[in-house]
Amino acid sequence: MDPLAQLNDIQTPTGVDWWPLAWGWWAVIALVLLVTIMAIRTWYLHRQFTKAKREALATLAAFATEPGQAAVDTNQLLKRVAKHYFDAETVSALYGNQWLQFLQSAVSNKHAKSVMAGLEVMTSKVYQQAPCTEAEASDIFSAATVWLKQANFKRVPPIETAVKAREASHV
Template sequence: MSNSVNPALATMQDIQTPAEIGLWPLAYGYWISLFVAIAVITLLIIWLRKHRKAGAVKRAALKELAMLDQNHQQFAVEVSSLLKRAAISYGSREQVAQLTGSDWYKWLNAQVKAPQDELCKLLALRFQKAQLTEDEKQALRLHAQSWLKAALPLRKVDQMSKKTSEVSQC
């Protein structure tokens, strides 16, 4: 047996495979998916920044409340001032700055779902001759902290005007 090569096959060249299909240019589906992913990530970053910026005053107020000296004679006045400054940061100065006494307490209660009657009572004691006891000061700090967490950032003004008229006084 001899290996005789067919003369017709001898003139044929080797079979060449086509070039590999590359990644570039991308198909339309990949471009659409890439665009949607970039848009979602961008919107998420914008939302997170906005959310973080909106909570900055709240975090600062909570930090300042924690740093207040409970042994200070004017502790209750400082707490009330802190609550008012935090509220002014989120609301209109004209609406919040003028509030005093029962109107202030009523407004504080209007900002939260559950009325903070104990907070109002403790804040009302700030102008008495006798200082608050240590337990009252601790309770005032805790109630102020819960108010800051629950009320800030403030809701829309038109919703609050309806709710303020319905809220009972402390």
């Protein structure tokens, strides 16, 4: 007698079905959904937060056609943007050197020097009757554009601190 003849056929096991999923896969799916929802929400909130800045840049580009009113229009635009992102009452009260120091404190030191010339021209020309020249308007528009793009709207020091810091640097 042949012992091998007495063996039964090998029965292959049935394949593992993909459904129902193991709890680990449910955790991965939940985590991916959570991360996706959080990313979309963060993107949407950032988009809403920067909406005023984007609109201001578009408005500033439209101002470039009328250089005579560059100082007044740009000053009003920057004031509106600053009121939107910072304390409106405090920003409304600023003018002259305090306004200029506030604008400078909103950008990093790297960009502050490049925008100061144009912003100084803007703050001095706001109260003058003489219209801006083409060169002054160009300086004002470029400084305002850099300020709008580079201003840190989340972490500006309080105005009193910024003013004291600027005054202390002159002593």
